Amino acid sequence: MPLLSVDDLTVHFKIRRGLTRKSIDTVHAADDVSFALDRGTTLALVGESGSGKTTVAHAILGLNKPLKGSIVFSERDLLALPRRERRAARRGMQVVFQDPYSSLNPRMTVHDLVSEPLRVGTRISGDALRDRVLELLEMVGLGTQHLWRRPHEFSGGQCQRIAIARALALSPDLVVLDEPTSALDVSVQARILTLLHRLQEELELSYLFIAHDLAVVESVASAVAVMYLGTIVESGSTETIFNDPRHPYTLALLASVPSPDPEQRSAGAALSGDVPSAIHPPSGCRFHPRCKFRMDVCDKEAPPLVERLGRRLACHLPDEFDLTADQEAARAARATAVVEEEPRRRARPRPTEATAPRMRRRW
Amino acid sequence: MGKRATAEQPSASPAVAGADTGRPVLQIEDLRVEFRSLRGVVRALNGVHLTVHEGEIVGLVGESGCGKTVTGYSVLGLLPKPQAQVTSGRILFKGEDLLTKSAKEMRALKGKVISMVFQDPLASLNPVFTVGEQISRVVRVHKDVKKKAALEATKTALQATGLPPTDALLKSYPHQLSGGMRQRVCMAMAISCGSAMLVADEPTTALDVTIQMQILKLLLRLREELGVAQILITHNVGVAAQTCDRIAVMYAGNVVEEGPTAEVLKRPRHPYTLALIECLPQGKTAAELKTIPGAVPDLITPPAGCRFHERCAHVREICRDSLPTPVEVARDHWTACHWVQETAGGGDELGRGAGGEAESLVPAPAGSPGPAPAAAQPAEPEAGDPSTSSEEA
Amino acid sequence: MSMDTTIKGGGAFADWRLRHQSGIEESRHNVRVFFRDKLAVAGLIVILATLIIAIFAPYLAPYPEQGRGDSDMQDRLQAPSRDHVMGTDQQGRDVLSRIMFGARIPLIISFVVTAGVLLVGVPLGGIAGYFGGWVDEVVMRITDIFLAFPALVFAMALVAFLGASLQNVALALVITWWPWYARLVRGMAISLRERPYVLAAKTMGVSHFTIIRRHILPNTLGPVIVQMTVDVGAVILEVAALSFIGLGAKPPTPEWGLMVSEGREYILSAWWLSTFAGIAIFGLVLAYNLVGDALRDVLDPRLKR
Numbered sequence A: 001m002p003l004l005s006v007d008d009l010t011v012h013f014k015i016r017r018g019l020t021r022k023s024i025d026t027v028h029a030a031d032d033v034s035f036a037l038d039r040g041t042t043l044a045l046v047g048e049s050g051s052g053k054t055t056v057a058h059a060i061l062g063l064n065k066p067l068k069g070s071i072v073f074s075e076r077d078l079l080a081l082p083r084r085e086r087r088a089a090r091r092g093m094q095v096v097f098q099d100p101y102s103s104l105n106p107r108m109t110v111h112d113l114v115s116e117p118l119r120v121g122t123r124i125s126g127d128a129l130r131d132r133v134l135e136l137l138e139m140v141g142l143g144t145q146h147l148w149r150r151p152h153e154f155s156g157g158q159c160q161r162i163a164i165a166r167a168l169a170l171s172p173d174l175v176v177l178d179e180p181t182s183a184l185d186v187s188v189q190a191r192i193l194t195l196l197h198r199l200q201e202e203l204e205l206s207y208l209f210i211a212h213d214l215a216v217v218e219s220v221a222s223a224v225a226v227m228y229l230g231t232i233v234e235s236g237s238t239e240t241i242f243n244d245p246r247h248p249y250t251l252a253l254l255a256s257v258p259s260p261d262p263e264q265r266s267a268g269a270a271l272s273g274d275v276p277s278a279i280h281p282p283s284g285c286r287f288h289p290r291c292k293f294r295m296d297v298c299d300k301e302a303p304p305l306v307e308r309l310g311r312r313l314a315c316h317l318p319d320e321f322d323l324t325a326d327q328e329a330a331r332a333a334r335a336t337a338v339v340e341e342e343p344r345r346r347a348r349p350r351p352t353e354a355t356a357p358r359m360r361r362r363w
Numbered sequence B: 001m002g003k004r005a006t007a008e009q010p011s012a013s014p015a016v017a018g019a020d021t022g023r024p025v026l027q028i029e030d031l032r033v034e035f036r037s038l039r040g041v042v043r044a045l046n047g048v049h050l051t052v053h054e055g056e057i058v059g060l061v062g063e064s065g066c067g068k069t070v071t072g073y074s075v076l077g078l079l080p081k082p083q084a085q086v087t088s089g090r091i092l093f094k095g096e097d098l099l100t101k102s103a104k105e106m107r108a109l110k111g112k113v114i115s116m117v118f119q120d121p122l123a124s125l126n127p128v129f130t131v132g133e134q135i136s137r138v139v140r141v142h143k144d145v146k147k148k149a150a151l152e153a154t155k156t157a158l159q160a161t162g163l164p165p166t167d168a169l170l171k172s173y174p175h176q177l178s179g180g181m182r183q184r185v186c187m188a189m190a191i192s193c194g195s196a197m198l199v200a201d202e203p204t205t206a207l208d209v210t211i212q213m214q215i216l217k218l219l220l221r222l223r224e225e226l227g228v229a230q231i232l233i234t235h236n237v238g239v240a241a242q243t244c245d246r247i248a249v250m251y252a253g254n255v256v257e258e259g260p261t262a263e264v265l266k267r268p269r270h271p272y273t274l275a276l277i278e279c280l281p282q283g284k285t286a287a288e289l290k291t292i293p294g295a296v297p298d299l300i301t302p303p304a305g306c307r308f309h310e311r312c313a314h315v316r317e318i319c320r321d322s323l324p325t326p327v328e329v330a331r332d333h334w335t336a337c338h339w340v341q342e343t344a345g346g347g348d349e350l351g352r353g354a355g356g357e358a359e360s361l362v363p364a365p366a367g368s369p370g371p372a373p374a375a376a377q378p379a380e381p382e383a384g385d386p387s388t389s390s391e392e393a
Numbered sequence C: 001m002s003m004d005t006t007i008k009g010g011g012a013f014a015d016w017r018l019r020h021q022s023g024i025e026e027s028r029h030n031v032r033v034f035f036r037d038k039l040a041v042a043g044l045i046v047i048l049a050t051l052i053i054a055i056f057a058p059y060l061a062p063y064p065e066q067g068r069g070d071s072d073m074q075d076r077l078q079a080p081s082r083d084h085v086m087g088t089d090q091q092g093r094d095v096l097s098r099i100m101f102g103a104r105i106p107l108i109i110s111f112v113v114t115a116g117v118l119l120v121g122v123p124l125g126g127i128a129g130y131f132g133g134w135v136d137e138v139v140m141r142i143t144d145i146f147l148a149f150p151a152l153v154f155a156m157a158l159v160a161f162l163g164a165s166l167q168n169v170a171l172a173l174v175i176t177w178w179p180w181y182a183r184l185v186r187g188m189a190i191s192l193r194e195r196p197y198v199l200a201a202k203t204m205g206v207s208h209f210t211i212i213r214r215h216i217l218p219n220t221l222g223p224v225i226v227q228m229t230v231d232v233g234a235v236i237l238e239v240a241a242l243s244f245i246g247l248g249a250k251p252p253t254p255e256w257g258l259m260v261s262e263g264r265e266y267i268l269s270a271w272w273l274s275t276f277a278g279i280a281i282f283g284l285v286l287a288y289n290l291v292g293d294a295l296r297d298v299l300d301p302r303l304k305r
Helices: A053-061 A083-092 A110-121 A126-139 A156-168 A186-203 A214-220 A238-243 A248-256 A327-335 B068-076 B103-109 B131-142 B147-160 B179-191 B209-226 B237-243 B261-266 B271-279 B317-321 B338-345 B386-392 C011-019 C021-035 C038-060 C064-068 C095-102 C104-131 C133-147 C151-162 C166-192 C196-204 C208-244 C256-262 C272-299
Strands: A004-017 A022-037 A042-046 A068-073 A093-096 A174-178 A206-211 A223-228 A231-237 A306-308 A311-313 B024-037 B040-053 B057-061 B084-093 B114-117 B197-201 B229-234 B246-251 B254-260 B327-330 B333-335
Touching: A004 A053, A022 A042, A022 A053, A022 A223, A022 A231, A042 A053, A042 A214, A053 A068, A053 A093, A053 A174, A053 A206, A053 C196, A068 A083, A083 A093, A093 A156, A093 C196, A110 A126, A110 A156, A110 C196, A126 A156, A156 A186, A186 A206, A186 A214, A186 B271, A206 A214, A214 A238, A223 A238, A223 A248, A231 A238, A231 A248, A248 B209, B024 B068, B024 B229, B040 B057, B040 B068, B040 B084, B040 B229, B040 B254, B057 B068, B057 B209, B057 B237, B068 B084, B068 B114, B068 B197, B068 B229, B114 B179, B131 B147, B131 B179, B147 B179, B147 B209, B179 B197, B179 B209, B209 B229, B209 B237, B229 B237, B237 B261, B246 B261, B246 B271, B254 B261, B254 B271, B317 B338, B327 B338, C011 C021, C021 C038, C021 C272, C038 C064, C038 C095, C038 C104, C038 C272, C064 C095, C095 C104, C095 C256, C095 C272, C104 C133, C104 C166, C104 C208, C133 C166, C151 C166, C151 C208, C166 C208, C196 C208, C208 C256, C208 C272, C256 C272
Parallel strands: A042 A206, A042 A223, A093 A174, A174 A206, B057 B229, B057 B246, B114 B197, B197 B229
Antiparallel strands: A004 A022, A004 A068, A223 A231, A231 A311, A306 A311, B024 B040, B024 B084, B246 B254, B254 B333, B327 B333
């Protein structure tokens, strides 16, 4: 039984305007997302902005209201439970966010920050509370001298460790890591990833790792789900996906990662155009406007996510199709192409997952 | 870095070692910058040397606080006035020292001859003006032309950055465009007057990976088609690896290693560069990741001598007292490190090997601490055995 | 920053100092920044002096009984002299003593009004901003209604309705001022509620009101404090204004605004009646404004680190 199993998760946000808060448009942030996370493993949710990965993470954490679908955690469907019980059912999951500084209340001391989950979820107090906090700090490589200091006195890496200590306070089974190292320097990132790895082994944790940095994903995750514009396009074991990508988007994504080995010049098959709007997603397969290999059926029917070729894949291209073969031709064709798209006429500011549902005019 | 025998004068000959791309366009010599803050004086730049040749893309790579952005800002004269002070050094642009120029003279250069592109394209564009207006404005400020000519120049610039010069685009406002397009607009603005040099400060950090690739390709294209020399400031080694001809690695206010990209990344010599590459997740599992012990030093009370010595696996006595001077370890590949000097040059710590005083290739930078600089003999390309470096990491 | 891990002396105090070392350091730093502004320091001295005078008026005033209200018709309208440094008023009372006794009023009222405004406005703003939706709409419409009234006119109407007295003035001011703070805090709460640390708290299961109390409101303190210090000056002015037109303090209360008003008919002959009281108002309000400006600099996040 996987620890976490998400099925057909759909989250839409309504954009409301005016005094009556009438709904004008809907942001299709996530549609029919399904994946599973096994105990003790790390599943990475990968995608660029607008992919819906943060929305899915927030849905799992209970920070938004999915339209439909199920989130089965420790064998209980969180969305089917009455409100009262959901909080209790979610006790086994915690979160670490991307920006180390804004994920910690700047006015609170490290002690108060790390003990907050304990104060909410248990009856521990006083000295026992402090001892538990110290225990947690030690696990992440911090000490007594840090106990009464405030976040701004620490470096980014240390803040992230405080956030991790906080996440471990209630001994969770699942930790959702939302781009935990994106805001950190390379050397600090290495430290944090090493720490997370060690904690995973020692405490038998499972991680849902949201990221856009594929190099990091390849290092830490045993399974990957690639998202594009609210849907999963491909998912499977890290090895399979990275060594033998079958979805054109996955291929483009992998090709776009600049390798620090200068002799490995990126394939140059840069993906053209920009991510389309989630308010009016393209018909059929959402990736079709940017897909080199698109066929007629692609703009009519959305391909279902099915078990194929040792992974789950949502694409109309047949099994035998070799994506890499066409690279040369495609590259030659694109070599001198300019970006053709007109700027999208957006009368409204572009919604992101974090600012929806309350749309604010940007000044 | 790159203080060659002709350090005092920009080299007129295109045959300067390593500069197979042309004459030096920009030469930063011994740049030292301090910031006055409430807690004290931050010694942000501690003697930065950097050279960019015509048509070259130089990557300035380092982690936060290393001073790469400060260096970029110094070139453009964008340092915040009361707090920041350039305490020594020169920034020679085509032979003229930018630091001695008046604000007025700099204004004539900025945007016209040297331009800059920043990390957040939305913040770099004025939200109340259309794209067309903003770019045309830049043209009209620098060139005395009429509206029509400015419009033509605007369209040319947009086309050069891969954007269709349509009316629709010219009339759009920044918030109506996507991140990638905005960055292209910023770059169009930067090259609209035919700049010879572009400083790009983390131009793709705020962009998605697939868009990033497009922008990097654009930088390369600008170099190919317009011959724009560039400094690409980034903390992402991959970005630098794929785009730059040369890389300068910075740490805590100094350039610690510099050279052709492939050379520096495949045969790194400075302990910091070595360690940094070890930290990259590429091709490693989480268990295999290495880390660098310690933390970046506080630049208000920086360590004496080499600023990396407290975290260095190869630290020597001399490292604590004297700032190492750049030494050429392979063709056009320079490093400022005492350990490298020792192992490369053999002999005693000062590099004076059997055979007498080593001929100094590098005149002492003004005010450099420590004994008379002794440069190692230019080492043969594979001397300084890659295997010794990797065993330490 | 050096971390003090050894505290001299033991016991509860040492423990308190340890727990709050971060806050203590921050306060020390703030004080240092504040003291760099010489004008603000001058303002602070004025405020402290006023406070001392207000508290010790009975001992400091040369003619305490007159300060309280006793008249001495023999001595009326005396020009400033050695006996009466600021002269005497139309009832023969020593102006200086009256000013000293009158210092209590602006200080007490401004404190009461500020406390009232913060207690009402800040939580309401926090709740409105945090919950959004209909809660926000309801609270904001109410504040909009209050904000639509010109403060002084509204206060006048209220006081006229309830009867002229300083207590009613205080009440009227609280009612007209609280919406500004509600709006200020609501604006901040809207952006704060999206912060990751608030999301983290929600994930932990912290209740909404605890989140508001622990995570939202404390982080609105800075701008609120600054706004408050500047507003105190305005409150003092409004109290004086209302008393000036007869809707606040009643004679023989030595309220400065009232004194200015009472001295109006004598302004050409016995200028000292109104003038010194006017200067006192001016001085105290200016002092608060200078201090407020410096506080803004202290709390300005851009200067930190």
